[in-house]
Amino acid sequence: MTDTFGARRRHAFRPHAVLPLLALGLAMSAPAHATDGYFLNGTGAKAKGAGGVEIALPQDGLAIAVNPAAVTEVGHRLDVGFEVFVPRRGARISGNTAGLNGDYSGNGANPFVLPELAYVRPLSDRVAVGLAISGNGGMNTRYKVNPFASFGATGPAGVNLQQIMISPTIGVKLAKGHSLGLSPTVVVQGFEMLGVQPFAGYSQDPANFTNRGTDWAVGAGFRVGYLGSLGEAVKIGAFYQSKVWTGRFKKYAGLYADRGGFDVPAAWGAGISVKPVPALTLGADYKRIEYSKVASVGNPVGLLFQGKPFGAAGGPGFGWRDVDVWKIGAVYQARPGLTLRAGYGRSDNPVPSSQTLLNILAPGVVRGHITGGASVDLSSRAELTGYVMHAPRQTVRGAGSIPPGMPPAGFGGGEADIHLSETAVGLSFGLKL
Numbered sequence: 001m002t003d004t005f006g007a008r009r010r011h012a013f014r015p016h017a018v019l020p021l022l023a024l025g026l027a028m029s030a031p032a033h034a035t036d037g038y039f040l041n042g043t044g045a046k047a048k049g050a051g052g053v054e055i056a057l058p059q060d061g062l063a064i065a066v067n068p069a070a071v072t073e074v075g076h077r078l079d080v081g082f083e084v085f086v087p088r089r090g091a092r093i094s095g096n097t098a099g100l101n102g103d104y105s106g107n108g109a110n111p112f113v114l115p116e117l118a119y120v121r122p123l124s125d126r127v128a129v130g131l132a133i134s135g136n137g138g139m140n141t142r143y144k145v146n147p148f149a150s151f152g153a154t155g156p157a158g159v160n161l162q163q164i165m166i167s168p169t170i171g172v173k174l175a176k177g178h179s180l181g182l183s184p185t186v187v188v189q190g191f192e193m194l195g196v197q198p199f200a201g202y203s204q205d206p207a208n209f210t211n212r213g214t215d216w217a218v219g220a221g222f223r224v225g226y227l228g229s230l231g232e233a234v235k236i237g238a239f240y241q242s243k244v245w246t247g248r249f250k251k252y253a254g255l256y257a258d259r260g261g262f263d264v265p266a267a268w269g270a271g272i273s274v275k276p277v278p279a280l281t282l283g284a285d286y287k288r289i290e291y292s293k294v295a296s297v298g299n300p301v302g303l304l305f306q307g308k309p310f311g312a313a314g315g316p317g318f319g320w321r322d323v324d325v326w327k328i329g330a331v332y333q334a335r336p337g338l339t340l341r342a343g344y345g346r347s348d349n350p351v352p353s354s355q356t357l358l359n360i361l362a363p364g365v366v367r368g369h370i371t372g373g374a375s376v377d378l379s380s381r382a383e384l385t386g387y388v389m390h391a392p393r394q395t396v397r398g399a400g401s402i403p404p405g406m407p408p409a410g411f412g413g414g415e416a417d418i419h420l421s422e423t424a425v426g427l428s429f430g431l432k433l
Contacts (some may be wrong), residue, residue: 023360029045037320038362043132043134044118045135046060046341047066048426049372049373050343053271053273054067054271055271056283057331058227065134067225067227067271069226070181070221074120077119077433078118079119079431080117080428080429082116083113083115083424083425084113084426085112086110086422089141090363091104093402097406098150099151104147105144106361109142122294122301125173126172131167131169132183134164134167135164136264140159141362142157142194143159144192153197160258160354162191163264166188169182169183169232175289181227183225184222185241186220187264189218189246193210194211195211196209196424197209201407203255203310204310204315205254208254208311215252217248219264220246222242224239224240233274244390245263255311257299258314259311261296261309262297265289270285278333280331283327283330284328290322291320292320292321296317297320298321299314300316302367302403312378319352320324320355320364321352322348323347324347325346336374340373341374342371343370345371346368351396353396353399357416366394375430382431384427384428384433387425388424394421395419397415401416
């Protein structure tokens with residue numbers, strides 16, 4: 001950084017300046033799909049342009065939404081951005097004896113706009129604070145032709161999950177080049193289910209299973225992070241995000257395990273960035289997301305046939321497994337005022353082939369994404385950043401995915417294949433204060 005924290009001590013932190021941005025983020029938030037299950041491939045336009053790499057490569061204020069220790073490195077700044085997200089998702093059912101066979105498009109709701117923003121303020125040469133607002137949402141489909149119509153389902157089918165992550169942050173420099181950060185994390189989440197009326201008969205609370213409108217819940221957890229320098233050219237970082245314990249979706253107490261529970265899974269990871277020459281920085285991240293530890297996400301649908309109805313304690317879920325995520329990225333200073341970025345990310349598929357039936361509603365199965373982006377200085381203090389992301393189509397073919405036999409003993413057998421691809425473009429405005 002070109003100026004020091006100490007030179008800024010005379011300015012007081014004014015949280016009221018950030019509150020309107022918080023309200024804007026909540027008002028504009030919309031669901032979207034994501035490339036790490038239902039987590040976004042990165043947070044902030046600069047990280048997204050570099051493949052999502054950010055644990056040890058903080059480039060703007062939104063880096064604190066992943067690694068809170070970055071709050072001591074990015075300086076006094078404001079970042080406001082948005083992403084336009086276009087997922088293409090659908091399903092094919094074959095070999096079914098109960099009338100489900102067909103090709104189905106889940107693209108009845110496209111595109112999505114997802115805003116994000118951050119404000120960071122140094123308080124001294126050792127302490128800095130910030131606030132980041134970002135979103136998740138990888139469970140969103142709308143099938144205008146209902147895949148379950150032959151069972152008696154009416155109207156469109158689909159789900160709509162949206163999560164807003166609010167991360168107030170404080171970071172401390174323990175020594176030169178080594179910082180720790182802490183973010184108490186608040187989550188506001190909304191959910192709606194449509195068009196799965198026939199499955200309400202498998203619920204302990206059929207009246208609170210589907211077509212109940214959007215329900216909201218609030219939860220809290222925490223995130224801790226470390227960022228360190230090994231000489232002038234190497235940075236390392238790590239973070240841990242606790243499970244976020246949330247209130248229940250009461251309108252869907254008969255759908256999700258534990259009477260509507262839907263916590264946000266824990267995640268952790270580490271990263272490194274290297275500057276081989278002054279104009280080029282290379283980075284790599286590893287992240288683990290523990291989807292299986294959240295019953296409503298990780299429990300298999302087969303629990304239905306072991307005496308566990310939907311909505312029960314330890315009841316069925318989407319059957320997602322934990323995923324490992326790897327990202328690499330490059331940032332190149334092409335000339336003064338112009339920075340170029342590129343990257344690639346690869347994650348495990350969270351949906352086993354045996355769990356594709358329920359995941360017709362939530363096909364978060366893409367595995368790889370490629371990105372590119374650039375920043376242009378508008379002045380000595382202002383910059384504009386853009387990026388593009390594409391995740392090629394990934395198909396998971398069902399294997400033992402639809403229980404044989406006719407309802408209520410089974411669902412007619414056969415297989416459900418699900419697919420997803422994604423394209424996104426984003427723009428962000430950054431201001432050094």
